[in-house]
Amino acid sequence: MRWLAFVTALLAAAIIGYGAMQPLRVAPASAPATAFSAERAMVDIRAMAERPHPTGSADNVRVRALLAARLHALGFEVREMAVPVSDEAKRRLAKLQLAAPKSAVNLIAVRPAGDTAAPLVALMAHYDSVPGSPGAADDASGVAAALEIARATANDPVRRGLAIIFTDAEELGLDGARGFFAGDPLVRRLGMIVNMETRGGGGRAMMFETIGPNGKMIDVLRAHVRMPKANSLSVRIYQMLPNNTDLTMAKPTSIPGYNYAFLGNAALYHSPLATPENLDARSVQDMGAQALDLTRALLTAPALPAAAPDAVFSDVLGGFVIAYPVWVGWVVLGAALALIILAARRTARGWHVRDIVAGLLAGLLAVVVAGALLYVFNLWSGADGPTNYYDRLAALPRIELAALLLCFAGLAAVLVALQHPRERQGGWIGLALLNGIIAVAIQVLIPAAGPLFAWPLLLAAIAMVVAAYVPIFGTIAALAVAALGLAMVADFGHFLLLGIGITTPSAVAVLLPIALLLLWPLRPPLGRRSAWTIVLVLVIAAGALGAWIRFDPVAPSVATYSSFQ
Known part of the structure; x- marks a missing residue:
């Protein structure tokens, strides 16, 4: 009897745990217009990730033109922002015997709506790839997710406008984001940032980092994001790691933000095999659907979440999030x-x-x-x-x-x-x-x-x-x-x-x-x-x-x- 119970417990745990680790199913192109569809997003990913498109390359210019056209079609006012390439990036490229570009070029887009004086919600991702990788995941997935979210929210009764920041030269050391947050006038208008990244080509997408005191921010996520993946320990661990994303450059500005990424199928990170065919579209669906729920809530909320003491939080097997102040942990332990x-x-x-x-x-x-x-x-x-x-x-x-x-x-x-x-x-x-x-x-x-x-x-x-x-x-x-x-x-x-x-x-x-x-x-x-x-x-x-x-x-x-x- 004990053998049966022991084996049954292990099998049940394996089935439940495996299910919790699986990304969401892909929504087809025929999904409702207000929904996120990875099948629709994959069209943009295939267009961007035909070939590697590192900063300064002809394909980088091609991708930037494609994205500018897509943003114009979605009702955005679009401009380019040239930023210098850092000396560190030039030294890094020299070691690889690669020529350093003269500058990087960010794409900055705004779609005014609601109260034009209200702080904007921003979606951020980088459109450059590393040399030698098509970058279907890193970060064409984040860029395509942002475009699909912009499309899905186009007719929402929003209270504030949406900004999209597609940075360049992230792979050279965050140069594009550094230049944007150091001097672009749009920075003063931002009230919240949702950044989307990847390190791999599959797996569940997780909200793994927050910028700023996150108590109220997590309340918004918990209330509005369906099938969420997030926990405060991942946020704490990431703070201790020597890792950075474009969102890191927002820290000196005190603009709060959320950071999403998927990490599975890690072999595709910066890989020549990181093609649209090898990318797990379910992971794009997972990240995009979570980010859409969050963005929609932020765009339609009467006010953006105010700073509040950090919450202790965790998803429960990817189904929902529990969140509470630190002192509640003592009650649970008691x-x-x-x-x-x-x-x-x-x-x-x-x-x-x-x-x-x-x-x-x-x-x-x-x-x-x-x-x-x-x-x-x-x-x-x-x-x-x-x-x-x-x-x-x-x-x-x-x-x-x-x-x-x-x-x-x-x-x-x-x-x-x-x-x-x-x-x-x-x-x-x-x-x-x-x-x-x-x-x-x-x-x-x-x-x-x-x-x-x-x-x-x-x-x-x-x-x-x-x-x-x-x-x-x-x-x-x-x-x-x-x-x-x-x-x-x-x-x-x-x-x-x-x-x-x-x-x-x-x-x-x-x-x-x-x-x-x-x-x-x-x-x-x-x-x-x-x-x-x-x-x-x-x-x-x-x-x-x-x-x-x-x-x-x-x-x-x-x-x-x-x-x-």
Whole structure:
């Protein structure tokens, strides 16, 4: 029975989690005029991404003319803005033995509407590509999404006008955006920016960054964006990374903004294979539909969201967003810890203090074992020597699969380490206390990460109370909680690996204590010898993936200008 419950929980979590990771279905060209259609947007993507169109090239001029014509047809007043190419960009091009253009040219467009004195909402994307890549994703997808949003909102009863900023020379170091925000007169009229980027060619689109205090901004997103993908931890992580987009250049102006991107199929990033045919149109639909809902809400709102303290927020499996002030996280933690104590008191005769300590140590051991295995795997897969960033991106699906195998190896190493029957309940309580300690530390140090740790802990605490007070439903409650909680953990783990997996896959091991807590009551009966056999098989399988990555020829998708370093 426990084997059945255990396998059922894993399968259900896999199905739910996989579904949450899938982008939206493409809306056809026959979709209502007010809807976003990736099929319509793909027409523009194909036109832009016929060939590479880096700054200064003839194809860059071609794409700019195409976009100017499209914007005029959509009712925009359009002008060009020449900006200088930075010395840093010239040095970068010189290293690649490429000629530096004299200038970059932004396209600035405004469609007045409503109160012409009201601050404008701006859509922003860059239309240049890197040398050698057609740039169907980066960033023809963002540009085409902006055009489709402009078309879909053309007849909306809006309260303010829409601006579109198509920057040039983003790939040379954000020169176009830097020039725009440093001196264009339109900057003073902007009230909110929605930027759209990509790093890859597929996957779900996520709102991964906000500029400015975002409490009210997230309220707008939560209320109006259907099937949203966003969480405050991603915003916090991005702040710590040395990454930039055009929206970065808006920070000195204090204009608030949202940043969208999709990261899946990372091999297509800056790749010669980043063609319209290889682009997943569902991801364009996903980013465009979310950005359309948000833009429409901003254009029609009586007032743009005012600055308010940052919210703690997270989507729940891509279906809706929960958002709350930081202090609410303490309430969630308090409720979870109260339920854990309640369950512990009810089952006090079934465990000993040493069992609680054993469970707590089991959670720590899972992190250490899986983290160490992932660290060794990363070295074995080629990170012990010179690597090509884009070649590692191409290996990301295999890195993610290996991470999954090694996390299961870490869990298998401890799930059956405690064999005494008393340790089942006591170990569960110990694991819950460990996760409570982690969640409290997270709440103090990085409250933005609260939903990832506090809410699964609350789910587990509910299952503990059900098992303690209504034992007949204990397995059912544990199965349901494990399926939902593990799907949530896997969903975030997937995005964590997409973001930093090629350099630090061991970071995903921090998710194991909560995963172990969710699985603990469903531990199947398995002897130590069988358990270690499973661990060995998983490690060998991950090692084989590492060897494949290490000895595989350089991927054909790598950027044409890239090298090993």
